[in-house]
Amino acid sequence: MEDVKVAVDVEKENVEESVISRPRKSTWRAMPMDEALALVENTDVPTCVKYIPVTAVRVGQVLAERIVAQNNVPEVRTSIKDGYAVQSADPIGHRKVIGSSTAGSPFLGTVSADHNGVEELAISVDSAVKPGQDIRMPGSDISKGDLLLDNGCLLGSAEIGILAGSGKRSVLVYRRPKVCVMSTGNELAECTAEEVPLGHIRDTNRPQLIALFSSMGFKAIDAGIAADKRECLVEAMKVSFRYAHFLVTSGGVSMGERDLVKEVLMKDFGFEIHFGRVWMKPGLPTTFATGDG
Numbered sequence: 283m284e285d286v287k288v289a290v291d292v293e294k295e296n297v298e299e300s301v302i303s304r305p306r307k308s309t310w311r312a313m314p315m316d317e318a319l320a321l322v323e324n325t326d327v328p329t330c331v332k333y334i335p336v337t338a339v340r341v342g343q344v345l346a347e348r349i350v351a352q353n354n355v356p357e358v359r360t361s362i363k364d365g366y367a368v369q370s371a372d373p374i375g376h377r378k379v380i381g382s383s384t385a386g387s388p389f390l391g392t393v394s395a396d397h398n399g400v401e402e403l404a405i406s407v408d409s410a411v412k413p414g415q416d417i418r419m420p421g422s423d424i425s426k427g428d429l430l431l432d433n434g435c436l437l438g439s440a441e442i443g444i445l446a447g448s449g450k451r452s453v454l455v456y457r458r459p460k461v462c463v464m465s466t467g468n469e470l471a472e473c474t475a476e477e478v479p480l481g482h483i484r485d486t487n488r489p490q491l492i493a494l495f496s497s498m499g500f501k502a503i504d505a506g507i508a509a510d511k512r513e514c515l516v517e518a519m520k521v522s523f524r525y526a527h528f529l530v531t532s533g534g535v536s537m538g539e540r541d542l543v544k545e546v547l548m549k550d551f552g553f554e555i556h557f558g559r560v561w562m563k564p565g566l567p568t569t570f571a572t573g574d575g
Contacts (some may be wrong), residue, residue: 308537308567310558318560322570325556327527330457336445339453341438342499347454349431349445354421362416370411377405436499462522463491464505466515466534466543472507487532495530505529510540516550523551536567547571 313321331346361367368377424430430444431437437445437455445453470485471478478484485507495502503526508518515534522529534543535558547553553573560568 308559310555310567312559312561312566313557314561318557318568318570321556325572327572331454332457333452333454335452336448336450339437339442339445339455341442343437343458344456344499345431345433345435345437345441345453346456348429348433349448349450349453351424351426351428351430352449354426355424355447356418356420356422358420360418362418365416366405368407368411370413370415372407372411374407374410377407379403379405458499458501459528460501460503460526461495461528461530462503462505462526463488463495463530463532464508464518464522465532466508466510468510468540470507470533491530491532508534510534510542512542512546512550515542515546519546519551535569541567544569544571547573 329346366377366379367383430448431441435441465485465488469482471482473484473486473489475484488504488507492502492504503522505518505522508514519529531543534541544555544558548555548571551573553571555569555571558569559566562568
């Protein structure tokens with residue numbers, strides 16, 4: 283909700299000059315959206331990483347190292363299908379079964395069960411067998427030294443499977459960023475309120491943003507609703523900065539008398555405002571700021 287002034291006719295001499303001459307035009311340049319996005323993306327922010335066991339990796343985490351194959355996959359010649367191992371140089375005909383090789387034991391080759399008459403002690407090879415037929419050679423899937431996953435890779439279920447087969451016991455990942463989400467405004471009521479006072483609205487932005495950040499792998503923290511008072515904003519922001527890496531606010535950045543977020547960030551926390559308006563609607567007063575700490 284925007285602030286609305288109620289105007290009535292008054293005698294000129296009863297109106298303070300400071301009110302009449304107060305500028306009502308934003309001092310912030312409206313930045314094109316592409317430029318604003320590029321500025322945000324190119325802003326350096328401190329990152330924290332940690333080693334975790336491969337078995338503890340979860341979907342949505344981001345890899346902080348390059349993963350290369352430590353061995354060939356497969357490491358030895360392996361059969362593609364169940365069958366019988368024979369010498370490819372031998373002619374077609376009957377063969378005596380002299381033993382068995384279970385999965386995981388290397389052997390010379392196989393003949394598919396589709397091309398022989400299966401008996402317990404003997405088989406009949408009815409077609410010529412090519413050297414290496416139905417055999418996967420070492421490194422045919424992955425060669426030692428191949429890049430499996432790059433730094434910055436967003437990990438999904440497929441990537442976690444690759445990590446599990448990489449031979450690494452632990453991997454370096456970025457810590458999940460913590461984001462506080464705060465709404466500002468005296469007109470806001472909790473979305474769970476049974477009754478909303480006249481002139482108030484339910485806060486829908488905060489639950490929506492919390493759900494969005496959670497779905498993107500962030501640890502989203504509910505920072506509640508802050509009143510449009512300087513002391514309330516300062517205290518709420520202090521708590522947010524204590525527990526999170528980022529603070530996302532909804533409200534308080536336009537041109538209303540009580541839109542104090544920009545001023546509080548600059549004067550009370552020493553933040554640098556990189557832009558205070560973006561050429562888009564809704565969202566013209568969108569603001570991006572950074573600070574130390």
